[in-house]
Every structure is written in structure tokens, then in C-alpha cells.
Amino acid sequence: MIKLELSPQNVERARNAAARIADSIDWLFRDFSSVTIERTVLRLLGIDGAGKNGKPLPNVVVDHLAELQALKRGAAWWVTNAAVARDVDPQEVAEMVGWDEIDLTTIPVQDNALVLRRMEEIAERTLAHLRLQRARREEYLQKFGARRRPAIYVIVATGNIHEDVIQARAAAREGADIIAVIRSTAQSLLDYVPYGATTVGFGGTYATQENFRIMRTALDEVSEEERRYIWLTNYASGLCMPEISAMGALERLDMMLNDAMYGILFRDINPRRTLLDQYFSRMINAYAGVEIQTGEDNYLTTADAVEKAYTVTASQLINEQFAIKSGIKPEKMGLGHAFEINPDLPDSLSYELAHALLTRTLFPAAPVKYMPPTKFASGNIFFTHLLDAMFNFVGQLTGQGVQLLGMMTEAIHTPHLVDRSLAIENAQYIFRAVGNLAEHIQLEPDGFIPRRANDVLAQAADFLEGVADEGLFIALGKGEFADIKRCETGGKGQMGVFPKDDDYINPFLTKMKRELGLS
Amino acid sequence: MKISKNIIRPYGDTANDGKMQFSFSLPVPASEYGKEAARLLLKQMGLQDIEVCGMRDLHEGFTHFIAYATTTVSIDGSRIRVKVVETPVMDMAATDEYISQHIGRPLTVIGACIESDAHTVGIDAIMNMKGYNHRYGLERYRMFNAINLGAQVPSETLLARARCENADAILVSQVVTQKNIHIKNLTHLIELAEAEGLRGKMLFICGGPRITHELAIELGYDAGFGTGSYATDVASFIAITIDERIEN
Numbered sequence: 001m002i003k004l005e006l007s008p009q010n011v012e013r014a015r016n017a018a019a020r021i022a023d024s025i026d027w028l029f030r031d032f033s034s035v036t037i038e039r040t041v042l043r044l045l046g047i048d049g050a051g052k053n054g055k056p057l058p059n060v061v062v063d064h065l066a067e068l069q070a071l072k073r074g075a076a077w078w079v080t081n082a083a084v085a086r087d088v089d090p091q092e093v094a095e096m097v098g099w100d101e102i103d104l105t106t107i108p109v110q111d112n113a114l115v116l117r118r119m120e121e122i123a124e125r126t127l128a129h130l131r132l133q134r135a136r137r138e139e140y141l142q143k144f145g146a147r148r149r150p151a152i153y154v155i156v157a158t159g160n161i162h163e164d165v166i167q168a169r170a171a172a173r174e175g176a177d178i179i180a181v182i183r184s185t186a187q188s189l190l191d192y193v194p195y196g197a198t199t200v201g202f203g204g205t206y207a208t209q210e211n212f213r214i215m216r217t218a219l220d221e222v223s224e225e226e227r228r229y230i231w232l233t234n235y236a237s238g239l240c241m242p243e244i245s246a247m248g249a250l251e252r253l254d255m256m257l258n259d260a261m262y263g264i265l266f267r268d269i270n271p272r273r274t275l276l277d278q279y280f281s282r283m284i285n286a287y288a289g290v291e292i293q294t295g296e297d298n299y300l301t302t303a304d305a306v307e308k309a310y311t312v313t314a315s316q317l318i319n320e321q322f323a324i325k326s327g328i329k330p331e332k333m334g335l336g337h338a339f340e341i342n343p344d345l346p347d348s349l350s351y352e353l354a355h356a357l358l359t360r361t362l363f364p365a366a367p368v369k370y371m372p373p374t375k376f377a378s379g380n381i382f383f384t385h386l387l388d389a390m391f392n393f394v395g396q397l398t399g400q401g402v403q404l405l406g407m408m409t410e411a412i413h414t415p416h417l418v419d420r421s422l423a424i425e426n427a428q429y430i431f432r433a434v435g436n437l438a439e440h441i442q443l444e445p446d447g448f449i450p451r452r453a454n455d456v457l458a459q460a461a462d463f464l465e466g467v468a469d470e471g472l473f474i475a476l477g478k479g480e481f482a483d484i485k486r487c488e489t490g491g492k493g494q495m496g497v498f499p500k501d502d503d504y505i506n507p508f509l510t511k512m513k514r515e516l517g518l519s
Numbered sequence: 520m521k522i523s524k525n526i527i528r529p530y531g532d533t534a535n536d537g538k539m540q541f542s543f544s545l546p547v548p549a550s551e552y553g554k555e556a557a558r559l560l561l562k563q564m565g566l567q568d569i570e571v572c573g574m575r576d577l578h579e580g581f582t583h584f585i586a587y588a589t590t591t592v593s594i595d596g597s598r599i600r601v602k603v604v605e606t607p608v609m610d611m612a613a614t615d616e617y618i619s620q621h622i623g624r625p626l627t628v629i630g631a632c633i634e635s636d637a638h639t640v641g642i643d644a645i646m647n648m649k650g651y652n653h654r655y656g657l658e659r660y661r662m663f664n665a666i667n668l669g670a671q672v673p674s675e676t677l678l679a680r681a682r683c684e685n686a687d688a689i690l691v692s693q694v695v696t697q698k699n700i701h702i703k704n705l706t707h708l709i710e711l712a713e714a715e716g717l718r719g720k721m722l723f724i725c726g727g728p729r730i731t732h733e734l735a736i737e738l739g740y741d742a743g744f745g746t747g748s749y750a751t752d753v754a755s756f757i758a759i760t761i762d763e764r765i766e767n
Contacts (some may be wrong), residue, residue: 342652378747411746422583425575483648
């Protein structure tokens with residue numbers, strides 16, 4: 001890799017400030033839970049399917065408990081208590097609640113030791129499955145070898161899971177390493193996860209457990225045929241972060257978009273809800289060996305990529321500190337950044353190189369996710385293709401972990417089959433041609449690139465120290481992130497956050513924390 | 520061939536040679552059979568001198584074809600009619616001055632990405648303080664009271680807010696266009712506005728990568744702004760059109 005000298009003082013300053021910011025939220029992680037966390041617990045206890053009016057059973061049970069003011073003890077306890085009392089499994093308990101046959105709070109309280117043992121057994125069964133999925137992925141990687149760097153990441157977004165499968169298989173055969181199945185545009189604001197295979201949606205189809213299973217099966221087949229493991233990814237953002245992560249872990253997704261603050265800033269989801277949900281969501285990913293990815297590109301899609309470059313660095317450092325709290329290993333932190341500088345700017349490539357090297361140098365172990373130009377992609381597909389080639393050049397030269405390929409038709413439509421193929425051809429040629437060029441390049445020590453990278457780092461350190469001093473929620477309220485003001489008690493999903501009682505129990509959180517060595 | 524000033528045909532490297540470039544994929548194998556399928560398709564489109572110069576295997580039974588061919592059709596330039604926004608474009612200072620002089624009060628503009636659309640990049644480029652590409656957004660204008668409701672706003676909410684703020688104009692952005700969802704959303708809003716008696720009370724303006732002024736007019740809007748439009752275009756249109764309406 002091209003060597004970039006960063007000021008050690010500023011690296012330490014920035015990291016310490018980010019750690020202080022993350023530490024200031026510990027009370028939330030310790031004392032609160034949310035409706036989606038409880039639904040996740042139910043899913044992990046084996047509850048799936050839908051009840052009356054197609055309402056997912058995890059929602060049915062959690063709403064039932066919330067209505068009876070019983071959620072503070074945790075959904076796991078009530079469901080297991082009923083399971084012991086009726087000698088059935090949690091799924092049958094949920095179905096009975098779904099058909100109004102039982103009230104979980106009036107079922108006689110069973111011997112507590114018996115309830116806890118039963119809960120332990122059921123939880124262990126699920127965790128064993130998650131470990132098995134993790135081992136399967138590792139077996140595949142042993143058999144077929146590690147992922148290339150940068151890995152070729154493409155999206156499928158037809159809005160129909162079966163059509164998505166055709167496009168994903170074709171992309172994998174062309175050379176894609178990672179397939180992202182884009183979700184329907186409105187899914188992040190749904191406070192439930194739809195059930196079953198879906199063939200509708202705009203700009204993508206829904207993330208559902210069945211859709212995950214369908215795509216994973218298809219990609220396992222192609223992996224065997226191509227002798228290359230094809231990674232599958234989806235989006236754990238919005239109001240159902242931990243539920244999506246749980247479904248992904250169960251069905252062996254390999255990566256998950258799982259940003260700590262994206263929902264707050266770009267989807268107006270309540271800040272407490274988002275931070276709390278990402279904590280458990282990421283812990284599930286850590287446990288299942290899923291690589292998380294973060295959404296720093298969003299900071300640059302409306303703001304200027306040169307002027308606001310430090311916001312990307314600051315967000316990466318905050319994401320890193322929150323990821324550590326959930327037990328994510330550095331090699332599973334796919335921190336994000338983007339190639340979004342105005343191509344009219346002279347020397348734009350030097351700026352892009354400085355920013356890309358800064359990210360790589362600051363997070364040497366991270367499989368950094370590099371996002372393509374979108375803001376300056378236009379209806380001129382020929383120019384966009386050229387811009388994407390330049391982006392691929394920087395990706396290979398700086399050894400990014402994941403190259404999310406740009407599409408020449410970015411500004412026009414969700415990718416056609418041929419758009420994706422041309423994007424892969426573009427990346428493969430540039431990656432091959434640039435090859436090991438970095439080994440032969442040294443930066444001028446006092447030249448533009450190291451100076452620029454250190455300037456951005458210093459700005460990020462100043463910014464993070466300011467936020468750490470005044471408090472994250474205050475800073476969010478004042479619009480210091482991305483010029484967007486978010487109030488601690490505002491935004492969507494705020495009502496879904498509640499304080500835990502002393503006898504609250506989430507068996508998965510407890511066991512995962514123990515096994516991940518978290519306090 | 521008769522050369523007429525008004526006859527328009529594609530220009531490759533010679534006047535009126537009719538040369539066109541094609542790129543498309545077919546569910547056929549990358550073989551002579553597939554190539555013939557591509558050629559026949561172009562032939563049925565009425566093209567001549569077809570040269571399928573590129574063929575790329577897309578796998579899973581699909582193939583990408585690149586071709587050149589000559590069209591036999593032409594367009595009579597004198598019969599072209601397009602609807603474009605005809606108001607002149609002023610910069611921010613000039614627009615603020617125009618509103619002060621001609622209208623004498625700030626104009627309230629409410630913007631949103633409506634219904635399922637979560638992509639605020641378009642509405643933000645027009646409304647946010649910063650704007651886009653060196654054109655400040657409406658929030659920066661002294662004579663605009665700009666309210667950006669953001670993403671996924673139900674049409675009902677947008678109209679309710681417009682009524683309560685006594686808005687002068689509504690700006691609607693639609694970026695996602697898969698299966699023509701933007702047409703459905705825009706139609707829904709305008710029908711609702713008519714039902715609620717708001718249509719005549721304020722300007723309705725839409726924007727997005729697949730929006731043209733002509734489409735906007737067809738859907739019942741006052742104007743449409745597509746790719747390459749800036750806050751200056753929208754601001755000038757609002758200021759001048761509202762002034763004209765007051766005078767009338």
C-alpha cells in the first residue's frame with residue numbers, strides 16, 4: 001500500500017474523542033430495550049410467520065405485551081413462561097396469541113428456574129445454528145480461497161426476488177464477489193418485517209427471511225460452480241435493524257449494512273431508538289461473523305465532498321467505537337467512504353487519493369467499503385462510465401476492501417443486466433491493469449496528498465472533540481452532523497423505546513456478550 | 520436524396536447518413552444464432568445496413584449486442600412542438616429583488632418527496648441552504664419561506680401543511696421511477712389537491728430525473744423541472760408566474 005504518514009497526535013485525539021462519544025451512550029444500552037429488540041428475541045426463539053391480516057407474529061406478541069404494560073420484563077420471559085405452562089414451543093405460543101386464545105400475562109407463573117432453563121435450551125439451539133452458519137461460511141472460504149481486494153460488489157434491484165436471482169447469478173458468473181439485494185424504497189420506515197417471498201417493491205423488493213433464503217440458496221449453487229464464494233448482503237437500517245440482522249444471521253448473509261447513525265440523520269428515526277437498535281443488531285452480526293458496512297457516503301451526496309470530507313472521517317471513527325462496543329472485530333468493520341468530488345475540480349484525483357488513503361491508513365484492518373460517484377453521474381452514460389473507471393483506479397491503487405461498482409446508468413434507472421456486466425468489465429480491466437502499481441509509488445512527504453489527508457484528519461479531530469465535550473445528543477440537536485437537526489426525543493419510532501425492569505431478560509444479549517467477551 | 524432544411528436525420532459522419540448506435544441485451548446465447556436474432560430485431564425496426572459489431576456473453580442465457588445501422592426515417596423539423604418553461608432565469612439576488620418589487624411579501628414554498636420516495640437528493644438540491652453546484656437553494660433566498668418536509672411524505676400531509684401555511688407553491692420531487700411509480704404518485708397528489716379545492720390556490724411544481732415540463736403539464740402541474748435544473752430555474756419561475764397571476 002502507498003505509505004501515508006498521519007500525525008499520531010491527531011489520530012489519538014480523534015479516536016479518544018470518538019470513544020468518549022460512544023461511552024456517553026452506555027446508560028442507554030444498559031437500561032433500555034426497544035420493540036424491535038424484543039421482536040428480534042422472539043425471532044431468535046423460533047417465532048416466525050404471520051397472524052390475522054398478515055401481521056407478523058413477532059409484532060403480534062410484542063404489541064400484545066406492550067398493551068398489557070408487560071414488555072419491561074422482556075418478551076422472552078412471558079413467551080417461555082407460557083411455553084412451559086402449556087408444554088408447547090414458542091411458535092405455538094405466538095400462534096395462540098395471534099388467534100386471541102391466550103393472554104400471556106394471566107397464564108400462571110411457572111417455577112422461575114424451570115422457565116430460565118427452558119429459555120436457555122431454546123436460545124442455545126438458535127445460537128448453535130448461528131455458529132453452524134458461521135462455520136459453513138468459513139468452510140467455503142477455506143475451500144475456495146479468500147475474497148479478492150477490492151472485492152467486486154454489485155446490486156440487484158428488480159423489485160422481484162425471483163428476477164433478482166437471475167440477475168445475481170449472471171453477475172456472479174461475470175465476476176461479482178458480493179451481491180446486494182436492494183430493498184423496496186419505503187422499507188426502512190416499516191416497524192415490522194414482511195413475511196414470505198416478495199415480488200413487489202420500488203427500487204428493490206423487501207428484505208424478508210424467505211427472500212434471504214432464496215437468494216442464499218441460488219448463490220451457494222453458483223459458488224460451487226464458479227469455485228468462488230459469493231457473498232450476500234442486505235440492509236439492517238431503519239426501524240427493524242436487529243430483526244434484519246437476526247434473519248440475516250439465520251440465513252447466512254455474509255455482510256450487513258449496519259450504520260450507527262444513518263437512521264437518525266437520513267431517515268429521521270429517533271436517535272435513542274437507532275443507537276439502541278444498532279447496539280444489539282451489531283452484536284448479532286459480531287456473533288454470526290457477519291461483516292458490517294457503514295454509510296458514510298450519505299454525508300457527501302448533498303454536501304460538498306471536499307469541504308465536508310472530515311464528516312466522513314468523523315463518522316467512521318464513531319462507527320468504529322460503537323462497533324467495538326458490540327464486539328465487532330476490526331477485520332469485520334466495513335467502514336464507508338465515497339468518490340464524490342466534482343469532476344470539474346482541477347486535481348480532483350489528488351483529493352480523492354488523499355481521502356481514500358486517509359481511510360485506509362486510519363483503519364488498516366478494515367475491509368473498507370468504497371462507494372462510487374452518484375452525484376455527478378448524469379444521463380451521459382459514456383461520461384459516467386469514465387468516472388467509474390477513475391473510481392476503480394483509486395480503489396485498486398489504495399487497496400480498498402470492497403468496491404461498490406458504479407453503474408453507467410446510475411442517474412437513469414436501477415441497473416439493467418447489461419449495465420452491471422459493463423461495470424464488472426470496467427472494474428476487472430482496471431484492477432488487472434493497475435495491479436501492484438502502488439508498490440512503485442511513494443508520496444512526496446510534504447506534498448499535497450499527505451498535507452490534505454492530515455488537514456482532514458485534524459478537522460475531524462476538532463469536530464469530534466467538540467461533539468464529545470457538548471454531548472452527542474446536543475450536537476445532533478444543533479445540526480452538527482450533515483447540517484441536519486435531530487432531537488433526542490423526536491423522530492420516528494421513539495415510542496418503541498422503554499426502560500427495562502430489574503427482572504428483564506434477553507437471553508441472547510446475555511449469552512452473546514459473554515461469548516464475545518463484552519462487559 | 521433531397522436535402523431539406525427542415526428534414527432531420529441522424530448524422531454519423533456525413534449529412535443525413537442516418538447512422539445510429541444501438542446497445543441492448545437479448546435472452547439468446549452468444550453465438551451466430553444470437554447475433555442473427557439481434558440483426559433481425561433491428562431489421563424489423565426498419566433499419567438498414569445493420570452491423571452487429573459487438574457481442575458479449577452476459578451468462579445465464581443472455582447476450583449483450585452493440586450495433587450500428589442506418590435508419591430510413593426522418594423528422595420534419597417544422598412540425599416539432601415542445602413545451603418548455605419559458606420564464607427567464609434570474610440569479611438569487613435578482614429573484615429576491617423581483618419578489619420585493621413586484622409582490623412585496625415573501626413567498627412560501629413547501630417541498631417534499633412524496634409517498635414511497637425516500638430519495639431527497641433532488642429536493643435538497645433545490646431547497647437546502649447550500650443548493651447544488653454553486654446555486655444556493657431556496658432556504659437561502661431572503662424572499663422565500665422555504666419548508667422542506669423531506670422524504671416519504673404522504674400527499675395528504677403535504678397538502679394539509681400547504682393549507683395551514685397558506686403556501687404559494689408546492690414542490691414535489693420524484694426520483695424513484697421504477698414501473699412508473701412517479702406518475703402514479705404525482706397523479707394521486709394532483710387529484711387530491713383538486714378534490715380538496717387547493718389546486719387553483721397555489722402553484723404545483725414537480726421535479727426529478729424523468730420529469731419534463733411537458734409531462735408535468737400533462738399531469739396537471741404548472742411546471743416540471745428535469746435533470747440539470749437548479750434552484751435559480753425554479754425560483755425564477757415561481758416569482759414571475761405568481762406575479763403574472765396577481766396582475767391577471
